[in-house]
Amino acid sequence: MSFATGFRHGVHPPEEKGLTSHLPIRRMPYPDELVLPLRQHAGKPAKLCVKVGDKVERGDKVGEADGFMSVPIHASAAGTVVDVDWWPHPDGSMAEAVRIKVDRYAPQVARPRMVPHWEGLTTEQVVKAVQDAGVVGLGGAAFPTHVKLAPPKDHPVHTLIINGAECEPYLTSDHRTMVEYPERVHFGIRVMMRAMGVQKCVIGVERNKPDAIAALERTAPTDLDVTILPLTVKYPQGAEKMLIHAVTGVEVPSGKLPVTVGVVVQNVGSVSAIAEVFETGLPLIERIVTVSGHGLRKPANLIVPVGTKLRDLLAYCDGVTPDAAEVIIGGPMMGQAVADLDAPVIKGTTGVVVIEKGETREAGVYPCIHCGRCLEACPVFLNPSLLGDLARVQRYEEMAEVHLADCMLCGSCAYVCPSNIPLSQLFQASKVALRRAQAAVA
Amino acid sequence: VSTDKLIVTASPHIRSLDSTPRIMWHVVASLVPVVLSAAFFFGVSALLQVVTAVAVALLTERATGKGGAIADGSATITGLLLGLSLPAGFPLWMTALGAAFAIVFGKQIWGGLGQNVFNPALVGRAFLQGAFPVAITTWPSVGGSFYTLRGDLFAIPFTHPLPNAVTSATPLGLLKFEGKGTALTDLVLGSTGGSLGETAALVILAGGAYLVWRGYLNWRIPASVIATVVALSAMLHFVDATKPDPMFMVFSGGLMLGAVYMATDMVTSPLTNLGKWAFGIGIGILVVVIRVWGGLPEGVMYAILFMNAFTPFINRATQPRVFGTPLRSAA
Numbered sequence: 092m093s094f095a096t097g098f099r100h101g102v103h104p105p106e107e108k109g110l111t112s113h114l115p116i117r118r119m120p121y122p123d124e125l126v127l128p129l130r131q132h133a134g135k136p137a138k139l140c141v142k143v144g145d146k147v148e149r150g151d152k153v154g155e156a157d158g159f160m161s162v163p164i165h166a167s168a169a170g171t172v173v174d175v176d177w178w179p180h181p182d183g184s185m186a187e188a189v190r191i192k193v194d195r196y197a198p199q200v201a202r203p204r205m206v207p208h209w210e211g212l213t214t215e216q217v218v219k220a221v222q223d224a225g226v227v228g229l230g231g232a233a234f235p236t237h238v239k240l241a242p243p244k245d246h247p248v249h250t251l252i253i254n255g256a257e258c259e260p261y262l263t264s265d266h267r268t269m270v271e272y273p274e275r276v277h278f279g280i281r282v283m284m285r286a287m288g289v290q291k292c293v294i295g296v297e298r299n300k301p302d303a304i305a306a307l308e309r310t311a312p313t314d315l316d317v318t319i320l321p322l323t324v325k326y327p328q329g330a331e332k333m334l335i336h337a338v339t340g341v342e343v344p345s346g347k348l349p350v351t352v353g354v355v356v357q358n359v360g361s362v363s364a365i366a367e368v369f370e371t372g373l374p375l376i377e378r379i380v381t382v383s384g385h386g387l388r389k390p391a392n393l394i395v396p397v398g399t400k401l402r403d404l405l406a407y408c409d410g411v412t413p414d415a416a417e418v419i420i421g422g423p424m425m426g427q428a429v430a431d432l433d434a435p436v437i438k439g440t441t442g443v444v445v446i447e448k449g450e451t452r453e454a455g456v457y458p459c460i461h462c463g464r465c466l467e468a469c470p471v472f473l474n475p476s477l478l479g480d481l482a483r484v485q486r487y488e489e490m491a492e493v494h495l496a497d498c499m500l501c502g503s504c505a506y507v508c509p510s511n512i513p514l515s516q517l518f519q520a521s522k523v524a525l526r527r528a529q530a531a532v533a
Numbered sequence: 534v535s536t537d538k539l540i541v542t543a544s545p546h547i548r549s550l551d552s553t554p555r556i557m558w559h560v561v562a563s564l565v566p567v568v569l570s571a572a573f574f575f576g577v578s579a580l581l582q583v584v585t586a587v588a589v590a591l592l593t594e595r596a597t598g599k600g601g602a603i604a605d606g607s608a609t610i611t612g613l614l615l616g617l618s619l620p621a622g623f624p625l626w627m628t629a630l631g632a633a634f635a636i637v638f639g640k641q642i643w644g645g646l647g648q649n650v651f652n653p654a655l656v657g658r659a660f661l662q663g664a665f666p667v668a669i670t671t672w673p674s675v676g677g678s679f680y681t682l683r684g685d686l687f688a689i690p691f692t693h694p695l696p697n698a699v700t701s702a703t704p705l706g707l708l709k710f711e712g713k714g715t716a717l718t719d720l721v722l723g724s725t726g727g728s729l730g731e732t733a734a735l736v737i738l739a740g741g742a743y744l745v746w747r748g749y750l751n752w753r754i755p756a757s758v759i760a761t762v763v764a765l766s767a768m769l770h771f772v773d774a775t776k777p778d779p780m781f782m783v784f785s786g787g788l789m790l791g792a793v794y795m796a797t798d799m800v801t802s803p804l805t806n807l808g809k810w811a812f813g814i815g816i817g818i819l820v821v822v823i824r825v826w827g828g829l830p831e832g833v834m835y836a837i838l839f840m841n842a843f844t845p846f847i848n849r850a851t852q853p854r855v856f857g858t859p860l861r862s863a864a
Contacts, residue, residue, distance in 0.1 A: 102549075104545075104547060104549070105547075133638075183541075223796075259753055260547070277834065283863055295541065297806045301676070332856065332857065338857075342856055342857045343857050344855035344857045344858070345855060345856070345858045346857075347857070415538070415539075416538065416539070416540055417539060417540050417541070417542065417546060418539055419544075419546050423544070423545060423546040423547045424544060424546075424547070425544050425545070425546065425644055426546065426691050427541075428539075428540070428541040428543075428544075428546060429541070429544055430539060430541045432539075446546060446547070450546075451542065451546060451547075451548070452545075452546065456551070457553040457554070457605060457646070457647075458609075458645060458647035458648070460553055460556075460644045460647045460648045460799045460800050461647060461799055461800050461802075461804055462556070462799040463751070463799070463803075463804040463805065463806075463809075466804055466805060466853070467806075470584065470856070471855060471856035471857070472853040472854060472855050472856050473855060474804065474848075474852060476804055477804075493852075494855045495857070497856065497857065497858075498856050502544050502545035505544075505545050505548070506545045506547065506548050506549055507548075507549050507551075508553050509549075509551045509553045509555070509556055510552070510553045510647075511548065513542055513543050513551075514543075515543060515545060516543035519543075
């Protein structure tokens with residue numbers, strides 16, 4: 092079996108991308124109110140820098156970066172700060188958030204900003220500009236992008252990999268970005284390669300997006316070593332370690348970061364956000380969101396202001412069908428179901444998927460019959476059957492011995508499990524329990 | 534948009550269509566032709582055996598298992614396989630006892646579905662073999678009217694069944710104890726003496742092929758069992774022509790039923806593909822060894838039970854290397 096463009100194992104959930112893959116990106120109008128949680132990224136939350144009653148312009152900071160592993164949060168529309176309080180966060184928790192009443196009569200033109208002439212900038216200045224613009228990974232994890240631009244000195248980076256796999260069912264925001272804004276993707280890549288001093292870039296795109304591959308090929312620069320690599324259509328092709336393996340043939344060692352093998356991975360949406368910083372000077376205040384699912388009346392790919400409440404977003408898509416059962420932030424494989432539609436779209440929100448009653452996992456769970464399907468599905472070659480048995484009796488230490496830490500919670504095992512055992516959930520809970528136990532010892 | 538009806542579950546929020554009951558009931562459905570072909574050769578007696586075994590297995594499951602456990606289909610499979618592994622003339626009270634034993638001692642005392650080490654149907658059959666060695670080796674001849682009973686099926690419990698039917702030895706017995714061969718066409722078509730499910734090799738293969746196509750049966754186990762038996766017996770036959778030839782070995786006795794339906798029981802066979810090969814090869818070797826050198830004419834049951842015991846060990850030994858770890862650290 093060839094390792095060149097894919098990986099072994101994995102699953103094939105129904106793609107369901109046809110609902111939105113042909114729909115051009117449209118801009119959603121500003122809602123009446125925006126909610127901006129200060130915690131939207133991996134790392135430290137931003138520090139509040141406005142107070143109730145303040146007027147803000149579109150693009151003004153409402154939260155400052157708190158250290159290097161943090162980014163600022165900006166107002167995505169002009170308006171007035173009406174409240175700073177705890178508010179439902181899309182991850183299910185509560186988070187400190189700035190609520191802004193959008194000024195209906197403001198032109199919503201961003202305050203003129205200096206567009207940095209990127210070619211004259213040093214690496215440090217590029218890193219600073221990207222951090223100031225609040226750019227984070229838009230693939231879902233929301234890891235601060237500027238941190239990836241400044242890899243540790245002891246690990247030279249030889250290849251920049253751009254993740255255009257978009258292997259989650261339903262989601263098409265990266266797909267549409269590549270089809271409609273291929274120049275912007277290439278410009279972002281140019282900035283990153285220059286800043287990092289990397290000579291080689293590979294864009295990995297699943298084969299089910301031929302129009303995206305064609306658009307990227309058409310606009311590819313002639314003066315840079317940028318290759319577009321079609322990848323096997325399989326979940327989770329877009330997982331960082333799977334993608335690196337597909338592109339370079341190298342396995343990232345267990346427990347290590349991609350830089351240890353000289354690679355940095357960046358999502359298509361994130362490079363496009365970097366490009367926007369140096370094209371317009373605008374910080375990351377809006378993002379492309381796929382709103383889809385059979386439970387939604389009018390699926391769409393939308394440019395959504397960060398902070399738009401899910402309620403407003405779904406209403407703009409003509410609401411949900413009577414059989415709608417579950418609203419998922421992100422894709423159905425790794426996404427998070429939300430209970431409260433007041434939670435806002437944040438920087439890491441790749442999509443909002445509404446699924447119907449018949450599509451959800453039913454409640455009944457059968458015992459593990461040791462069929463071995465999960466072993467065939469696990470992209471990192473774990474034994475989910477054994478891990479599941481251990482999790483149920485809370486033998487977390489033994490789980491650690493059989494590589495629980497290598498589980499990336501992709502959900503492939505639980506997807507194929509005929510007994511409907513919630514393996515991902517068990518593993519996530521076990522990871523938390525194990526961390527707590529280890530913290531207690533330390 | 535109202536939030537009243539929204540549910541919140543953990544990811545993944547979707548799942549493949551295959552469920553455990555669906556797999557089990559497909560296995561049951563694929564066994565129906567095997568039962569019908571047994572009925573073709575042994576008449577109503579075959580149906581009585583199978584129905585008794587299934588009914589008692591279900592009743593026992595109901596009495597000892599958790600609520601709703603009948604719906605998962607596994608007890609039905611146990612009953613079917615036990616019934617098919619018995620001779621047509623076997624007294625039904627013994628069949629019933631075996632079915633109850635299979636469910637209780639083959640499955641429930643281990644903790645129910647998924648927890649048992651040994652194939653429940655074979656545990657039941659091993660018990661019957663030990664308890665009623667004569668009755669279980671009394672093989673009615675094929676043919677005769679559909680409604681003729683092939684033995685003292687309704688014998689009163691704990692009495693000696695009356696020898697009131699035409700019997701004949703099985704091909705393996707004929708070879709072992711009388712040195713007589715059996716025509717290959719008779720073996721393949723199943724018109725020989727033997728247990729119900731020993732007589733329908735082609736029907737069993739077709740059922741297995743259907744399950745493989747649906748993805749409900751791992752082809753590696755039957756393939757490795759059959760390939761091992763063929764290879765090993767071919768070698769023996771080449772060296773010593775009095776030893777049975779490979780085709781005879783494959784199509785006689787319970788090899789097909791065992792290789793396709795019993796060795797492949799997901800609960801009691803290894804998890805890994807590599808392990809499945811090892812498991813099948815082990816069964817193949819044991820079958821040949823028992824049949825050729827052992828005291829019994831048939832060895833499929835003991836071969837599978839023996840390898841069942843090795844399954845946890847095989848699982849541990851064949852664990853794949855975890856992504857991003859060096860070779861051999863993933864034990």
